Amino acid sequence: MSRRPYKREVSKGGWWLTQPRYIRYMAREFSCVLIGAYVLVLVTGLWRLSEGQAQYEAWLARVESPAGRLFAVVAMLFALYHTYTWFQVTPKAMPLAVNGKKVPGAVIVLGHWAGLAVASVLVWLLVVN
């Protein structure tokens, strides 16, 4: 080992700001903060529901306040970005072959978006009807 080894300067916390694809990577990873927070909001709602109507309606009023709406918009954007990135890697995470022929990646990704549509309609019908 040389006496003065070369050490490239890498910022510990800010390295991901240096390239667009690092920022996209961090946006993907950061989606967990919004997703986790949204689940905690729902779990709080379940708790309030058990405490009675007044408590539940106070919780609902906070969800429907301007701050609650802003949170929902940001949470929705990050949830959709999570969905997009999750589906994008599916051809690599689970490559598929039919009759010994490789299924093109785009077909696997499209299949997942079709699955999202079906799942969304199902959940919607179950909750709204």
Add this chain to the structure above:
Amino acid sequence: MARSHKPIVWGLFAAGGTLSAFVLPVLILLTCFAVPLGLAPADLLAYERVLGLLGHPAAKLAVFGVLFLVIWHAAHRMRITAHDVGIRADTLVAALCYGIAAIATVAMLIVLPGL
């Protein structure tokens, strides 16, 4: 080879990530946007109605399953991301992330059966 708890956490992460990808957008739509956008009746989230929906054991199980897997997915990713932004206190971060997920899990187990 040393035994590791990684496969369990990784399994929860993958299952939660998949579930989150498929159902979280419609869940946020239903709980936050459907009524103000006029896509669903105004009483969609009314107290009696939500209690009625959750009265069914299958609904309780579905809600628990989705929220449980998604919160553990988020907790695990948050732990890994903390390292990425330069936080090196992994034991503390892991305790915090998994602790919050565990509290949410226990809270649902306490509250859901009685709804």
